[in-house]
Amino acid sequence: MATSPIYLDYAATTPVDPRVTEVMIRVLRDPIAFANPSSTQHAFGLAAANQVAQAREQLAAALQVTAKGIIWTSGATEANNLAIKGFAYANSARGKHLITVVTEHKAVLDCFSALAKQGFRITLLPVNNQGFVDLEQLRQALTIDTLLVSVMAVNNETGVIQDIAAIAAIVHAHGARLHVDAVQALGKIPMTEIGQHADLFSITAHKIYGPKGVGALVLRDDPRLKLVPLLHGGNQEHALRAGTLAPHQLLGFAEAAELAVSEWAHNTAHIRALNQHLLAGFALLPQIAVHSWLAPRVPHIVNISVQGVDGETLSKAYNQCMAVSNGSACNVNTKQPSHVLLAQGIPLALAQASLRFSLGKMTTASDIEAALDYLRYLLRNI
Ligand SMILES: Cc1ncc(COP(=O)(O)O)c(C=O)c1O
The missing domain is CATH 3.40.640.10 (Type I PLP-dependent aspartate aminotransferase-like (Major domain))
Structure with missing residues:
Protein backbone atom coordinates (compact mmCIF):
# COMPACT_ATOMS: atom_id res chain seq x y z
CA MET A 1 0.00 0.00 0.00
CA GLU A 263 11.19 16.89 -25.32
CA TRP A 264 7.96 15.47 -26.72
CA ALA A 265 9.43 12.21 -28.06
CA HIS A 266 11.32 11.46 -24.86
CA ASN A 267 8.41 12.28 -22.55
CA THR A 268 5.91 10.40 -24.68
CA ALA A 269 8.03 7.24 -24.74
CA HIS A 270 8.38 7.40 -20.95
CA ILE A 271 4.65 7.95 -20.39
CA ARG A 272 3.64 5.34 -22.95
CA ALA A 273 5.61 2.71 -21.01
CA LEU A 274 3.89 3.78 -17.76
CA ASN A 275 0.51 3.67 -19.52
CA GLN A 276 1.16 0.07 -20.62
CA HIS A 277 2.15 -0.81 -17.06
CA LEU A 278 -1.08 0.70 -15.69
CA LEU A 279 -3.26 -0.96 -18.32
CA ALA A 280 -1.61 -4.34 -17.72
CA GLY A 281 -2.48 -4.00 -14.02
CA PHE A 282 -6.09 -3.03 -14.77
CA ALA A 283 -6.45 -5.97 -17.16
CA LEU A 284 -6.04 -8.33 -14.19
CA LEU A 285 -8.91 -6.70 -12.29
CA PRO A 286 -12.24 -7.91 -13.72
CA GLN A 287 -14.25 -5.09 -12.03
CA ILE A 288 -12.43 -2.47 -14.08
CA ALA A 289 -13.45 -1.10 -17.48
CA VAL A 290 -11.13 1.30 -19.30
CA HIS A 291 -13.10 4.00 -21.14
CA SER A 292 -12.62 4.77 -24.85
CA TRP A 293 -10.60 1.57 -25.10
CA LEU A 294 -10.87 1.42 -28.88
CA ALA A 295 -10.28 5.11 -29.64
CA PRO A 296 -6.94 6.73 -30.43
CA ARG A 297 -5.88 8.22 -27.09
CA VAL A 298 -2.92 10.03 -25.60
CA PRO A 299 -1.06 7.79 -23.13
CA HIS A 300 -1.14 10.48 -20.42
CA ILE A 301 -4.80 9.91 -19.53
CA VAL A 302 -6.46 6.65 -18.50
CA ASN A 303 -10.08 6.80 -17.36
CA ILE A 304 -11.60 3.76 -15.69
CA SER A 305 -14.82 2.76 -13.98
CA VAL A 306 -15.01 0.25 -11.18
CA GLN A 307 -18.06 -1.99 -11.11
CA GLY A 308 -19.94 -2.72 -7.91
CA VAL A 309 -18.58 0.11 -5.73
CA ASP A 310 -20.03 3.42 -4.61
CA GLY A 311 -18.25 6.10 -6.63
CA GLU A 312 -17.97 8.67 -3.87
CA THR A 313 -16.60 6.15 -1.36
CA LEU A 314 -14.08 4.93 -3.90
CA SER A 315 -12.90 8.38 -4.87
CA LYS A 316 -12.56 9.56 -1.24
CA ALA A 317 -10.71 6.42 -0.17
CA TYR A 318 -8.42 6.41 -3.18
CA ASN A 319 -7.52 10.07 -2.81
CA GLN A 320 -6.32 9.47 0.74
CA CYS A 321 -3.14 7.99 -0.71
CA MET A 322 -3.26 9.08 -4.35
CA ALA A 323 -4.15 12.26 -6.20
CA VAL A 324 -6.46 11.34 -9.05
CA SER A 325 -9.63 12.90 -10.33
CA ASN A 326 -13.10 11.69 -11.21
CA GLY A 327 -13.82 14.06 -14.05
CA SER A 328 -12.61 17.52 -14.87
CA ALA A 329 -10.98 19.55 -12.08
CA CYS A 330 -13.57 22.27 -12.76
CA ASN A 331 -16.38 19.89 -11.71
CA VAL A 332 -14.89 18.57 -8.49
CA ASN A 333 -17.29 20.42 -6.21
CA THR A 334 -20.43 19.70 -8.21
CA LYS A 335 -20.50 15.94 -7.39
CA GLN A 336 -22.07 15.49 -10.81
CA PRO A 337 -21.09 12.37 -12.75
CA SER A 338 -18.86 13.11 -15.72
CA HIS A 339 -20.85 14.59 -18.62
CA VAL A 340 -18.21 13.07 -20.91
CA LEU A 341 -18.79 9.50 -19.76
CA LEU A 342 -22.58 9.93 -19.75
CA ALA A 343 -22.40 11.24 -23.33
CA GLN A 344 -20.55 8.06 -24.28
CA GLY A 345 -23.49 6.03 -23.00
CA ILE A 346 -21.79 4.84 -19.80
CA PRO A 347 -24.51 3.97 -17.24
CA LEU A 348 -24.90 6.44 -14.37
CA ALA A 349 -23.60 4.14 -11.61
CA LEU A 350 -20.47 3.34 -13.62
CA ALA A 351 -19.91 6.96 -14.60
CA GLN A 352 -20.11 7.83 -10.88
CA ALA A 353 -17.51 5.19 -10.06
CA SER A 354 -14.87 6.52 -12.42
CA LEU A 355 -11.28 7.53 -11.75
CA ARG A 356 -9.10 9.52 -14.12
CA PHE A 357 -5.40 8.70 -13.87
CA SER A 358 -3.26 11.30 -15.61
CA LEU A 359 0.45 10.73 -15.88
CA GLY A 360 3.26 13.21 -16.30
CA LYS A 361 6.95 13.35 -17.01
CA MET A 362 7.76 13.10 -13.30
CA THR A 363 5.67 9.91 -12.84
CA THR A 364 7.74 6.78 -12.14
CA ALA A 365 7.14 3.05 -12.54
CA SER A 366 7.02 2.74 -8.75
CA ASP A 367 4.23 5.38 -8.65
CA ILE A 368 2.24 3.20 -11.04
CA GLU A 369 2.93 0.08 -9.01
CA ALA A 370 1.78 1.90 -5.86
CA ALA A 371 -1.36 3.14 -7.64
CA LEU A 372 -2.21 -0.42 -8.66
CA ASP A 373 -1.38 -1.86 -5.25
CA TYR A 374 -3.61 0.63 -3.48
CA LEU A 375 -6.47 0.05 -5.90
CA ARG A 376 -6.20 -3.72 -5.39
CA TYR A 377 -6.17 -3.17 -1.63
CA LEU A 378 -9.29 -0.95 -1.77
CA LEU A 379 -11.16 -3.36 -4.00
CA ARG A 380 -10.67 -6.04 -1.37
CA ASN A 381 -11.67 -3.74 1.49
CA ILE A 382 -14.48 -1.39 0.45
C1 LIG B 1 -9.60 20.87 -22.24
C2 LIG B 1 -9.49 22.06 -21.34
N1 LIG B 1 -9.92 23.24 -21.76
C3 LIG B 1 -9.84 24.34 -20.99
C4 LIG B 1 -9.30 24.28 -19.72
C5 LIG B 1 -9.22 25.54 -18.89
O1 LIG B 1 -7.90 26.01 -18.86
P1 LIG B 1 -7.42 27.13 -17.80
O2 LIG B 1 -7.29 26.41 -16.50
O3 LIG B 1 -6.11 27.60 -18.34
O4 LIG B 1 -8.42 28.20 -17.79
C6 LIG B 1 -8.84 23.06 -19.24
C7 LIG B 1 -8.29 22.95 -17.87
O5 LIG B 1 -8.82 22.27 -17.03
C8 LIG B 1 -8.93 21.92 -20.07
O6 LIG B 1 -8.50 20.71 -19.66
Whole structure:
Protein backbone atom coordinates (compact mmCIF):
# COMPACT_ATOMS: atom_id res chain seq x y z
CA MET A 1 0.00 0.00 0.00
CA ALA A 2 1.17 3.53 -0.69
CA THR A 3 2.52 5.47 2.28
CA SER A 4 2.67 9.01 0.89
CA PRO A 5 0.34 10.69 -1.63
CA ILE A 6 1.28 10.15 -5.24
CA TYR A 7 0.31 12.74 -7.80
CA LEU A 8 -1.51 11.26 -10.79
CA ASP A 9 -3.58 14.31 -11.73
CA TYR A 10 -1.37 15.94 -14.37
CA ALA A 11 -4.36 16.65 -16.63
CA ALA A 12 -5.69 18.98 -13.91
CA THR A 13 -2.38 20.80 -13.64
CA THR A 14 1.35 20.14 -13.63
CA PRO A 15 4.17 21.25 -11.34
CA VAL A 16 6.36 23.98 -12.82
CA ASP A 17 9.50 22.67 -14.51
CA PRO A 18 12.55 24.06 -12.61
CA ARG A 19 13.96 25.40 -15.89
CA VAL A 20 10.76 27.43 -16.31
CA THR A 21 11.01 28.70 -12.73
CA GLU A 22 14.60 29.82 -13.46
CA VAL A 23 13.46 31.86 -16.45
CA MET A 24 10.62 33.45 -14.51
CA ILE A 25 12.82 34.39 -11.55
CA ARG A 26 15.42 35.88 -13.87
CA VAL A 27 12.74 38.07 -15.47
CA LEU A 28 11.26 39.09 -12.11
CA ARG A 29 14.71 40.14 -10.89
CA ASP A 30 15.51 42.17 -13.99
CA PRO A 31 16.30 45.71 -12.78
CA ILE A 32 15.12 47.34 -16.02
CA ALA A 33 12.52 45.12 -17.64
CA PHE A 34 10.17 45.20 -14.62
CA ALA A 35 8.49 48.13 -16.38
CA ASN A 36 5.11 48.21 -18.05
CA PRO A 37 5.57 46.68 -21.54
CA SER A 38 3.16 49.31 -22.91
CA SER A 39 5.42 52.17 -21.69
CA THR A 40 7.58 52.10 -24.78
CA GLN A 41 8.35 55.83 -24.53
CA HIS A 42 11.28 54.99 -22.19
CA ALA A 43 14.09 52.45 -22.00
CA PHE A 44 12.53 50.52 -19.12
CA GLY A 45 9.26 49.97 -20.94
CA LEU A 46 11.12 49.11 -24.14
CA ALA A 47 13.08 46.41 -22.30
CA ALA A 48 9.81 44.92 -20.99
CA ALA A 49 8.23 45.13 -24.46
CA ASN A 50 11.26 43.30 -25.84
CA GLN A 51 10.67 40.49 -23.39
CA VAL A 52 7.04 40.22 -24.49
CA ALA A 53 8.19 40.12 -28.13
CA GLN A 54 10.79 37.49 -27.30
CA ALA A 55 8.17 35.32 -25.57
CA ARG A 56 5.83 35.69 -28.55
CA GLU A 57 8.58 34.63 -30.97
CA GLN A 58 9.61 31.69 -28.78
CA LEU A 59 6.03 30.42 -28.42
CA ALA A 60 5.36 30.91 -32.14
CA ALA A 61 8.49 28.91 -33.03
CA ALA A 62 7.47 26.08 -30.68
CA LEU A 63 3.97 25.97 -32.20
CA GLN A 64 5.17 26.68 -35.76
CA VAL A 65 2.71 29.55 -36.16
CA THR A 66 3.19 33.23 -36.95
CA ALA A 67 3.99 35.35 -33.89
CA LYS A 68 1.43 38.02 -34.68
CA GLY A 69 -1.38 35.47 -34.39
CA ILE A 70 -0.71 34.94 -30.67
CA ILE A 71 -3.04 36.75 -28.26
CA TRP A 72 -1.94 36.38 -24.64
CA THR A 73 -4.70 35.55 -22.16
CA SER A 74 -5.00 34.54 -18.51
CA GLY A 75 -5.44 30.88 -19.51
CA ALA A 76 -7.50 28.66 -21.76
CA THR A 77 -10.84 29.54 -20.18
CA GLU A 78 -10.33 33.12 -21.30
CA ALA A 79 -8.92 32.02 -24.67
CA ASN A 80 -11.98 29.83 -25.29
CA ASN A 81 -14.30 32.69 -24.31
CA LEU A 82 -12.52 35.11 -26.62
CA ALA A 83 -12.48 32.62 -29.49
CA ILE A 84 -16.13 31.58 -29.26
CA LYS A 85 -17.92 34.69 -28.02
CA GLY A 86 -15.51 37.12 -29.67
CA PHE A 87 -15.96 35.36 -33.03
CA ALA A 88 -19.73 34.94 -32.69
CA TYR A 89 -20.28 38.62 -31.80
CA ALA A 90 -17.99 39.85 -34.57
CA ASN A 91 -19.68 37.76 -37.26
CA SER A 92 -23.32 37.67 -36.15
CA ALA A 93 -24.46 39.63 -39.19
CA ARG A 94 -23.43 36.63 -41.35
CA GLY A 95 -25.17 33.93 -39.31
CA LYS A 96 -26.39 32.81 -35.93
CA HIS A 97 -25.52 29.12 -35.87
CA LEU A 98 -22.70 27.56 -33.85
CA ILE A 99 -21.68 23.91 -33.39
CA THR A 100 -19.79 22.13 -30.66
CA VAL A 101 -19.56 18.68 -29.11
CA VAL A 102 -21.27 17.39 -25.98
CA THR A 103 -17.95 16.18 -24.48
CA GLU A 104 -16.18 19.55 -24.56
CA HIS A 105 -14.75 21.18 -21.44
CA LYS A 106 -17.07 23.50 -19.51
CA ALA A 107 -14.94 26.44 -20.66
CA VAL A 108 -16.38 25.79 -24.14
CA LEU A 109 -19.84 24.43 -23.28
CA ASP A 110 -20.67 27.35 -21.00
CA CYS A 111 -19.74 29.86 -23.72
CA PHE A 112 -22.20 28.13 -26.02
CA SER A 113 -24.92 28.17 -23.34
CA ALA A 114 -24.34 31.89 -22.82
CA LEU A 115 -24.61 32.52 -26.57
CA ALA A 116 -27.80 30.43 -26.78
CA LYS A 117 -29.38 32.82 -24.26
CA GLN A 118 -28.38 35.71 -26.52
CA GLY A 119 -30.18 34.37 -29.57
CA PHE A 120 -27.58 32.17 -31.25
CA ARG A 121 -28.69 28.71 -32.46
CA ILE A 122 -26.54 25.98 -30.98
CA THR A 123 -25.99 22.41 -32.15
CA LEU A 124 -24.38 20.03 -29.66
CA LEU A 125 -22.99 17.06 -31.57
CA PRO A 126 -23.19 13.67 -29.82
CA VAL A 127 -20.26 11.23 -29.66
CA ASN A 128 -20.18 7.48 -30.08
CA ASN A 129 -19.41 5.08 -27.22
CA GLN A 130 -15.68 5.68 -27.71
CA GLY A 131 -16.03 9.47 -27.47
CA PHE A 132 -15.58 10.09 -31.16
CA VAL A 133 -17.43 12.73 -33.19
CA ASP A 134 -19.31 11.25 -36.17
CA LEU A 135 -18.09 13.17 -39.23
CA GLU A 136 -21.33 12.52 -41.10
CA GLN A 137 -23.34 14.09 -38.27
CA LEU A 138 -21.03 17.09 -38.35
CA ARG A 139 -21.56 17.42 -42.11
CA GLN A 140 -25.33 17.28 -41.66
CA ALA A 141 -25.32 19.81 -38.82
CA LEU A 142 -23.58 22.50 -40.87
CA THR A 143 -25.96 25.01 -42.42
CA ILE A 144 -25.61 28.07 -44.58
CA ASP A 145 -25.49 30.30 -41.49
CA THR A 146 -23.04 28.22 -39.42
CA LEU A 147 -20.32 30.56 -38.23
CA LEU A 148 -18.09 28.46 -36.05
CA VAL A 149 -17.45 24.87 -35.00
CA SER A 150 -15.52 24.23 -31.78
CA VAL A 151 -13.99 20.79 -31.18
CA MET A 152 -11.31 19.87 -28.65
CA ALA A 153 -8.25 18.04 -29.97
CA VAL A 154 -7.68 15.79 -26.94
CA ASN A 155 -10.37 15.14 -24.35
CA ASN A 156 -9.29 16.09 -20.83
CA GLU A 157 -11.21 13.24 -19.20
CA THR A 158 -10.64 10.31 -21.53
CA GLY A 159 -7.59 11.32 -23.60
CA VAL A 160 -9.49 10.66 -26.86
CA ILE A 161 -7.87 12.33 -29.88
CA GLN A 162 -10.32 13.74 -32.44
CA ASP A 163 -9.44 13.79 -36.13
CA ILE A 164 -8.92 17.55 -36.42
CA ALA A 165 -7.71 17.39 -40.05
CA ALA A 166 -10.89 15.61 -41.18
CA ILE A 167 -13.12 17.88 -39.09
CA ALA A 168 -11.43 20.99 -40.50
CA ALA A 169 -11.89 19.78 -44.08
CA ILE A 170 -15.66 19.42 -43.54
CA VAL A 171 -16.03 22.72 -41.65
CA HIS A 172 -14.05 24.68 -44.24
CA ALA A 173 -15.90 23.10 -47.16
CA HIS A 174 -19.04 24.69 -45.65
CA GLY A 175 -17.38 28.09 -45.28
CA ALA A 176 -17.40 27.99 -41.46
CA ARG A 177 -14.44 28.43 -39.13
CA LEU A 178 -12.92 25.90 -36.73
CA HIS A 179 -11.86 26.62 -33.16
CA VAL A 180 -9.87 23.93 -31.34
CA ASP A 181 -9.42 23.70 -27.58
CA ALA A 182 -5.87 22.35 -27.74
CA VAL A 183 -5.15 22.50 -24.01
CA GLN A 184 -4.57 18.78 -23.58
CA ALA A 185 -2.92 18.41 -26.98
CA LEU A 186 0.06 20.71 -26.44
CA GLY A 187 3.06 18.56 -25.61
CA LYS A 188 1.00 15.39 -26.21
CA ILE A 189 0.45 15.33 -29.98
CA PRO A 190 2.23 17.25 -32.77
CA MET A 191 0.92 20.83 -32.78
CA THR A 192 1.59 21.34 -36.49
CA GLU A 193 -1.53 19.25 -37.12
CA ILE A 194 -3.61 21.77 -35.16
CA GLY A 195 -1.86 24.90 -36.41
CA GLN A 196 -2.41 23.85 -40.01
CA HIS A 197 -6.09 23.05 -39.68
CA ALA A 198 -7.64 25.24 -36.97
CA ASP A 199 -8.58 28.87 -37.59
CA LEU A 200 -8.18 29.55 -33.88
CA PHE A 201 -6.87 27.42 -31.03
CA SER A 202 -6.59 27.79 -27.27
CA ILE A 203 -3.70 26.72 -25.06
CA THR A 204 -2.60 27.19 -21.45
CA ALA A 205 0.75 27.04 -19.66
CA HIS A 206 -0.18 25.16 -16.50
CA LYS A 207 -0.82 21.84 -18.25
CA ILE A 208 2.71 21.80 -19.70
CA TYR A 209 4.84 22.46 -16.60
CA GLY A 210 4.44 26.23 -16.94
CA PRO A 211 2.87 28.74 -14.55
CA LYS A 212 -0.85 29.08 -13.86
CA GLY A 213 -2.61 32.24 -14.99
CA VAL A 214 -1.30 32.50 -18.53
CA GLY A 215 -2.48 31.08 -21.84
CA ALA A 216 -3.01 32.13 -25.42
CA LEU A 217 -5.48 32.18 -28.24
CA VAL A 218 -3.68 31.53 -31.51
CA LEU A 219 -5.23 32.95 -34.69
CA ARG A 220 -4.58 31.86 -38.24
CA ASP A 221 -2.84 34.56 -40.28
CA ASP A 222 -5.95 35.65 -42.18
CA PRO A 223 -7.21 39.25 -42.23
CA ARG A 224 -10.79 38.03 -42.79
CA LEU A 225 -10.77 36.31 -39.38
CA LYS A 226 -12.58 38.86 -37.23
CA LEU A 227 -13.04 38.88 -33.44
CA VAL A 228 -14.31 41.49 -31.04
CA PRO A 229 -12.65 41.93 -27.64
CA LEU A 230 -14.35 40.78 -24.46
CA LEU A 231 -12.10 42.85 -22.20
CA HIS A 232 -11.98 46.59 -22.74
CA GLY A 233 -9.53 49.03 -21.22
CA GLY A 234 -6.49 49.32 -23.47
CA ASN A 235 -5.23 48.50 -26.94
CA GLN A 236 -2.86 45.68 -25.99
CA GLU A 237 -2.89 42.53 -28.15
CA HIS A 238 -4.13 44.32 -31.30
CA ALA A 239 -6.93 45.81 -29.14
CA LEU A 240 -8.33 42.30 -28.68
CA ARG A 241 -7.36 41.82 -25.05
CA ALA A 242 -6.83 44.82 -22.79
CA GLY A 243 -4.61 44.63 -19.71
CA THR A 244 -0.96 44.99 -18.71
CA LEU A 245 1.08 42.00 -19.85
CA ALA A 246 3.29 40.08 -17.40
CA PRO A 247 6.64 39.27 -19.07
CA HIS A 248 7.66 36.69 -16.46
CA GLN A 249 4.44 34.75 -17.11
CA LEU A 250 4.81 34.98 -20.87
CA LEU A 251 8.47 33.95 -20.94
CA GLY A 252 7.71 31.13 -18.50
CA PHE A 253 4.91 29.92 -20.80
CA ALA A 254 7.12 30.19 -23.89
CA GLU A 255 9.93 28.26 -22.19
CA ALA A 256 7.49 25.55 -21.08
CA ALA A 257 6.08 25.27 -24.61
CA GLU A 258 9.56 25.02 -26.14
CA LEU A 259 10.48 22.26 -23.68
CA ALA A 260 7.16 20.46 -24.25
CA VAL A 261 7.77 20.35 -27.98
CA SER A 262 11.52 19.64 -27.96
CA GLU A 263 11.19 16.89 -25.32
CA TRP A 264 7.96 15.47 -26.72
CA ALA A 265 9.43 12.21 -28.06
CA HIS A 266 11.32 11.46 -24.86
CA ASN A 267 8.41 12.28 -22.55
CA THR A 268 5.91 10.40 -24.68
CA ALA A 269 8.03 7.24 -24.74
CA HIS A 270 8.38 7.40 -20.95
CA ILE A 271 4.65 7.95 -20.39
CA ARG A 272 3.64 5.34 -22.95
CA ALA A 273 5.61 2.71 -21.01
CA LEU A 274 3.89 3.78 -17.76
CA ASN A 275 0.51 3.67 -19.52
CA GLN A 276 1.16 0.07 -20.62
CA HIS A 277 2.15 -0.81 -17.06
CA LEU A 278 -1.08 0.70 -15.69
CA LEU A 279 -3.26 -0.96 -18.32
CA ALA A 280 -1.61 -4.34 -17.72
CA GLY A 281 -2.48 -4.00 -14.02
CA PHE A 282 -6.09 -3.03 -14.77
CA ALA A 283 -6.45 -5.97 -17.16
CA LEU A 284 -6.04 -8.33 -14.19
CA LEU A 285 -8.91 -6.70 -12.29
CA PRO A 286 -12.24 -7.91 -13.72
CA GLN A 287 -14.25 -5.09 -12.03
CA ILE A 288 -12.43 -2.47 -14.08
CA ALA A 289 -13.45 -1.10 -17.48
CA VAL A 290 -11.13 1.30 -19.30
CA HIS A 291 -13.10 4.00 -21.14
CA SER A 292 -12.62 4.77 -24.85
CA TRP A 293 -10.60 1.57 -25.10
CA LEU A 294 -10.87 1.42 -28.88
CA ALA A 295 -10.28 5.11 -29.64
CA PRO A 296 -6.94 6.73 -30.43
CA ARG A 297 -5.88 8.22 -27.09
CA VAL A 298 -2.92 10.03 -25.60
CA PRO A 299 -1.06 7.79 -23.13
CA HIS A 300 -1.14 10.48 -20.42
CA ILE A 301 -4.80 9.91 -19.53
CA VAL A 302 -6.46 6.65 -18.50
CA ASN A 303 -10.08 6.80 -17.36
CA ILE A 304 -11.60 3.76 -15.69
CA SER A 305 -14.82 2.76 -13.98
CA VAL A 306 -15.01 0.25 -11.18
CA GLN A 307 -18.06 -1.99 -11.11
CA GLY A 308 -19.94 -2.72 -7.91
CA VAL A 309 -18.58 0.11 -5.73
CA ASP A 310 -20.03 3.42 -4.61
CA GLY A 311 -18.25 6.10 -6.63
CA GLU A 312 -17.97 8.67 -3.87
CA THR A 313 -16.60 6.15 -1.36
CA LEU A 314 -14.08 4.93 -3.90
CA SER A 315 -12.90 8.38 -4.87
CA LYS A 316 -12.56 9.56 -1.24
CA ALA A 317 -10.71 6.42 -0.17
CA TYR A 318 -8.42 6.41 -3.18
CA ASN A 319 -7.52 10.07 -2.81
CA GLN A 320 -6.32 9.47 0.74
CA CYS A 321 -3.14 7.99 -0.71
CA MET A 322 -3.26 9.08 -4.35
CA ALA A 323 -4.15 12.26 -6.20
CA VAL A 324 -6.46 11.34 -9.05
CA SER A 325 -9.63 12.90 -10.33
CA ASN A 326 -13.10 11.69 -11.21
CA GLY A 327 -13.82 14.06 -14.05
CA SER A 328 -12.61 17.52 -14.87
CA ALA A 329 -10.98 19.55 -12.08
CA CYS A 330 -13.57 22.27 -12.76
CA ASN A 331 -16.38 19.89 -11.71
CA VAL A 332 -14.89 18.57 -8.49
CA ASN A 333 -17.29 20.42 -6.21
CA THR A 334 -20.43 19.70 -8.21
CA LYS A 335 -20.50 15.94 -7.39
CA GLN A 336 -22.07 15.49 -10.81
CA PRO A 337 -21.09 12.37 -12.75
CA SER A 338 -18.86 13.11 -15.72
CA HIS A 339 -20.85 14.59 -18.62
CA VAL A 340 -18.21 13.07 -20.91
CA LEU A 341 -18.79 9.50 -19.76
CA LEU A 342 -22.58 9.93 -19.75
CA ALA A 343 -22.40 11.24 -23.33
CA GLN A 344 -20.55 8.06 -24.28
CA GLY A 345 -23.49 6.03 -23.00
CA ILE A 346 -21.79 4.84 -19.80
CA PRO A 347 -24.51 3.97 -17.24
CA LEU A 348 -24.90 6.44 -14.37
CA ALA A 349 -23.60 4.14 -11.61
CA LEU A 350 -20.47 3.34 -13.62
CA ALA A 351 -19.91 6.96 -14.60
CA GLN A 352 -20.11 7.83 -10.88
CA ALA A 353 -17.51 5.19 -10.06
CA SER A 354 -14.87 6.52 -12.42
CA LEU A 355 -11.28 7.53 -11.75
CA ARG A 356 -9.10 9.52 -14.12
CA PHE A 357 -5.40 8.70 -13.87
CA SER A 358 -3.26 11.30 -15.61
CA LEU A 359 0.45 10.73 -15.88
CA GLY A 360 3.26 13.21 -16.30
CA LYS A 361 6.95 13.35 -17.01
CA MET A 362 7.76 13.10 -13.30
CA THR A 363 5.67 9.91 -12.84
CA THR A 364 7.74 6.78 -12.14
CA ALA A 365 7.14 3.05 -12.54
CA SER A 366 7.02 2.74 -8.75
CA ASP A 367 4.23 5.38 -8.65
CA ILE A 368 2.24 3.20 -11.04
CA GLU A 369 2.93 0.08 -9.01
CA ALA A 370 1.78 1.90 -5.86
CA ALA A 371 -1.36 3.14 -7.64
CA LEU A 372 -2.21 -0.42 -8.66
CA ASP A 373 -1.38 -1.86 -5.25
CA TYR A 374 -3.61 0.63 -3.48
CA LEU A 375 -6.47 0.05 -5.90
CA ARG A 376 -6.20 -3.72 -5.39
CA TYR A 377 -6.17 -3.17 -1.63
CA LEU A 378 -9.29 -0.95 -1.77
CA LEU A 379 -11.16 -3.36 -4.00
CA ARG A 380 -10.67 -6.04 -1.37
CA ASN A 381 -11.67 -3.74 1.49
CA ILE A 382 -14.48 -1.39 0.45
C1 LIG B 1 -9.60 20.87 -22.24
C2 LIG B 1 -9.49 22.06 -21.34
N1 LIG B 1 -9.92 23.24 -21.76
C3 LIG B 1 -9.84 24.34 -20.99
C4 LIG B 1 -9.30 24.28 -19.72
C5 LIG B 1 -9.22 25.54 -18.89
O1 LIG B 1 -7.90 26.01 -18.86
P1 LIG B 1 -7.42 27.13 -17.80
O2 LIG B 1 -7.29 26.41 -16.50
O3 LIG B 1 -6.11 27.60 -18.34
O4 LIG B 1 -8.42 28.20 -17.79
C6 LIG B 1 -8.84 23.06 -19.24
C7 LIG B 1 -8.29 22.95 -17.87
O5 LIG B 1 -8.82 22.27 -17.03
C8 LIG B 1 -8.93 21.92 -20.07
O6 LIG B 1 -8.50 20.71 -19.66
